[in-house]
Each structure stands twice: as structure tokens, then as C-alpha cells.
Amino acid sequence: MSWYNTKGRDDDVVISTRIRFARNLSGFPFPSKLDEPGARALIERVSGVFGEGWTVVDMTNLSRFEAASLAEKHFISPDFVSGSLPRRLIYSEVRGIYIMVCEEDHLRMQCILPGMALNEAYERLCGADDAANNALDIAYDAELGFLTSCPTNLGIAMRASVMLFLPALTRTRRLNSLFPQLSKIGLTIRGLYGEGSDFDGCLYQLSNQVTLGISEEDSIRKLNEVVRKIIESERAARNALYSDNPDAMTDRCRRAYGTLRYASLMSSGEFMKLYADIRLGISLGLIPELTLEALGGLMTDIQPATLSVNAGCEIGEHERDRRRAEYIRETLSATA
Amino acid sequence: MLCQKCGINTANVFYKQNNNGKVTELALCSECAASAGASRTAATQSGGFFGDPFGIDLFSSLLGTPVQVRGASTEKVCPLCGSSYRELVSGGKVGCAKCYEVFKEELAPTVAKIHGRSRHVGRIPSGYVNDYVNDNEKILGSPVKTEEQILKERITALNNEQKKAVEVQNYERAAELRDEIRRLEGGKESN
Numbered sequence A: 001m002s003w004y005n006t007k008g009r010d011d012d013v014v015i016s017t018r019i020r021f022a023r024n025l026s027g028f029p030f031p032s033k034l035d036e037p038g039a040r041a042l043i044e045r046v047s048g049v050f051g052e053g054w055t056v057v058d059m060t061n062l063s064r065f066e067a068a069s070l071a072e073k074h075f076i077s078p079d080f081v082s083g084s085l086p087r088r089l090i091y092s093e094v095r096g097i098y099i100m101v102c103e104e105d106h107l108r109m110q111c112i113l114p115g116m117a118l119n120e121a122y123e124r125l126c127g128a129d130d131a132a133n134n135a136l137d138i139a140y141d142a143e144l145g146f147l148t149s150c151p152t153n154l155g156i157a158m159r160a161s162v163m164l165f166l167p168a169l170t171r172t173r174r175l176n177s178l179f180p181q182l183s184k185i186g187l188t189i190r191g192l193y194g195e196g197s198d199f200d201g202c203l204y205q206l207s208n209q210v211t212l213g214i215s216e217e218d219s220i221r222k223l224n225e226v227v228r229k230i231i232e233s234e235r236a237a238r239n240a241l242y243s244d245n246p247d248a249m250t251d252r253c254r255r256a257y258g259t260l261r262y263a264s265l266m267s268s269g270e271f272m273k274l275y276a277d278i279r280l281g282i283s284l285g286l287i288p289e290l291t292l293e294a295l296g297g298l299m300t301d302i303q304p305a306t307l308s309v310n311a312g313c314e315i316g317e318h319e320r321d322r323r324r325a326e327y328i329r330e331t332l333s334a335t336a
Numbered sequence B: 001m002l003c004q005k006c007g008i009n010t011a012n013v014f015y016k017q018n019n020n021g022k023v024t025e026l027a028l029c030s031e032c033a034a035s036a037g038a039s040r041t042a043a044t045q046s047g048g049f050f051g052d053p054f055g056i057d058l059f060s061s062l063l064g065t066p067v068q069v070r071g072a073s074t075e076k077v078c079p080l081c082g083s084s085y086r087e088l089v090s091g092g093k094v095g096c097a098k099c100y101e102v103f104k105e106e107l108a109p110t111v112a113k114i115h116g117r118s119r120h121v122g123r124i125p126s127g128y129v130n131d132y133v134n135d136n137e138k139i140l141g142s143p144v145k146t147e148e149q150i151l152k153e154r155i156t157a158l159n160n161e162q163k164k165a166v167e168v169q170n171y172e173r174a175a176e177l178r179d180e181i182r183r184l185e186g187g188k189e190s191n
């Protein structure tokens, strides 16, 4: 079980929580300046630290779509999918921890959990970080903190982020007024899966921007506070949107459900729009046939590369749209 | 040497600008030099985190007619990864942890631009001590040194002084200094 098919706290609004630390070893050049033997030595050195209970994936042994599927599941970054250097993913599914070795920094370690789980993700990640810190010579400076390949990450070298589902705040355009306020307090928000500026899927990633001069705990506390407020306003906006025109809202959500349940071809773009509507419908109690749990890993499983992985070979666009529709039909009818 | 703007072509135009006593140098290929002269806005759009200090500070200081100078002084290079500061700028990334030490001064404006004048607080790897949680330091505004650090620095200073005394053949002073160093080192050992 992974973050995308497990139930999480406040998952009507918060899809997932992810915290990432960047770490480097003092004796090795950063990956941009590393040659192949250097990268192999680095991987050797790091792999020794994470032994029992950890799974190792040599990225160079994966096909392109297998690697891309890992990125679709947010286990690795899109940059880690391909590259000229040897790269390794070390992970523990039970811990929810995924460590990229030889990405932009030597180590990019992240914990990803379902729903709202900032504190838990932080605690778990610190466990893995302690193991790394005790065994490896981690590059650090008293003033600059953890030394990173890109100076923007100096200090705590941490990005804590939550993936938010905000259909009501999007439609009422209240998000637009939220953006500048967030940047003022050192947070950033960006739309995910959006085509153009519509943010069709109504999915956003909110994360800390500042890394130097603030501790991990303070940063997470601030993010927690802001997310709590956003959760409350999104819930209030959903209820207001429904009260405005209950019939129209019910119709829209149930039409989405109908289309997803019976369509034979489904593009990712269309899916993201309809998916937003059924998630909203479920949270408002308008689709009693479904639960958020029943949707499971739908959003991840229908991504292009993951469809190819499940098909066992790389498949083209038309075939993907057909298989996507089929997979959605099966998932939704199994629950009804 | 590669062009500091595109990082692709060989630099053949060298700009030098005296800005309030601070001399800044910039090596460009003829193409980039032409576009820098023609359009400042294009230059400020250069990407990367290092793009900003170069794009804005340096290019804005280049307003007016560029002075063409020949050659460039020998470059400082990081002993661990072999990067020069120019390479960091053109690559948009720091080469290794050591670079932060070697190019501390050069990187300081970039770091300040991103992070302001902050100092790290938060997790520290094992083997390091957080000397920041010291009230005296906050009051004095400079790091408080341990007695051992002060002693070590004193000995280093005396050693340098002794070398200089020998160089100018002031053997009497050199002997005095030698005795003083021995005394301090002895004190250190007996602790």
C-alpha cells in the first residue's frame, strides 16, 4: 500500500503530504560535476547505510515508461527519470520513504503519506536522515546549513508540501486572492495537472519557500496552520457553492459520475475534470454509491506511463484512452 | 575561456567596469556582447539562479560604452571539483560542498539575494555543534570563541610573526617568539 491507495486524514481536501530533504556528502562533487566512477562510488557508499528493510532500484535497468511511472506516483522527481549518470532509488514502502541517490543532490530523501500528515512525515523522514547523518560525512556549514547543489535550498534544505484539492476555492476565484498572501509568509502554491491556467483538476501543491533562517519545525508548524485554514475555507466554499444551486451542483457531479462509468475512451485531460467533479460530489454526499476510499489509486493508475506498466508494454495514445476508460469503468462499477 | 553568458562560445570580448571603486569583469562571445549592447532586457532574462546577479547587477553596471580589455587574470579553481566561479555561473549550479568555502565571497551576493541575511537554524548533522544558541554571541554580534580556539589562533599568529622575523633576519625577535610559542603550546598540552 502506498500514499495513493490508502485513506488519509482530511482527504476530502488534502490528497497527500510530502516532505523532502536534500543532503550531500562532503567528499564528492555534486552530481552536476560527478563522473560515472564517482557516481558509482557514491551509490556504493550510500547503499551501505540503507540495508535491511530497504528496496534498491537501479534506475538504469528500468525502461523509460517504468521510470516515468515512478514519477507519476511521485516516488521520484521527473528529473530522475532519465540522466547520463548511474542513479539509484532506495525505498521502503512501509515507511513511505523514497531516497533518490544522485539526483540534483547526492541524496534527495522524501517521505510521502496520504492525506494531511505533516508531523508524521517529518518524524519518519528524520529517522532516515539520522541514519544517513550518522554513517555519512554530510556537507554542512554552521551559517549556510546543509550545503546543496542549488543555493536556493541552503539551510534546512527541506521542502514540505501538501497536495490540495480545491474545487470550490478555484471556482469561486477566491484562490487568486490567496496567492499573494501566501508568498508574503514564505509559502508557494502551484497548480498541478492544469492545462493552461484553468487548473482543471483543481489540484495544487502548497509548500514552504524559505529554507535559510527558519527551522524545520517552525516551517512545518506554519504550513500546518495555513493548511488548516485552507481546509476550513474550502469546506465552507463547497457548502456555499452547493447551497447556491443544489440542483445544478448535483447534476454536474452525477453527470461526471455517469460519464466516467460508461465512457469507452477517456483522455487524461477529460478525466482530470470529471475526477474533480466526482471527488467534490462524494464530499458533498451527492454520489452515495461511491466513497473516496473506493476511488483508491485511480488518479495515479490512469496516468500514461503507469497504464503502460500495467499493460506490460509501451502503449500509444488511442490504446491508452481505451484502457483508461476500461480501468475507470471497472473501478467504479466494482464499488456500486 | 567560455562566454559567461551563453557558456557555449569562446569568449573574445572582455568588459571591464569600474563601479564605485569595485572593478567587475565580464567575458562574452561576440554574439552575446552584441546582444548585451543592443538589448539590456534580453540579458536580464538569462535563466538560472546565478542569472540574476549577472543579468541585473553586472549588466546594469555596463550601461554606457563598454571598454574592451585584453585577457583575464588566472582563475581561482575549487580543489575538489575543479570548478571556477565562471563555471558555476554558466552551469547555474554549485560544483561541490568545498565550492561554498572556496567561492564564499563570490557566492555571498547570490545567497543574500535568495535568502536575505539569514543564518541557518534547524537540524544539524551529528559531529557538528550548534554554536549559535549562545546569548553572548547574539549580543556581541560575532561568534564567541572557545579558549582553545583563541589559543590556537594566537599560536598561528605568533608562528607567522616568527617567520617574518626570520625573513628580515631579526633573529633576536624570532627567538623571543619561539619561546613564547613553546610556552603556549606547553600550556595547551598540560591541560
Ligand SMILES: [Zn+2]
Residues within 6 Å of the ligand: B003, B004, B005, B006, B007, B008, B009, B028, B029, B030, B031, B032, B033
Ligand atoms: Zn556567448
Ligand SMILES: [Zn+2]
Residues within 6 Å of the ligand: B078, B079, B080, B081, B082, B083, B095, B096, B097, B098, B099, B100
Ligand atoms: Zn567545488
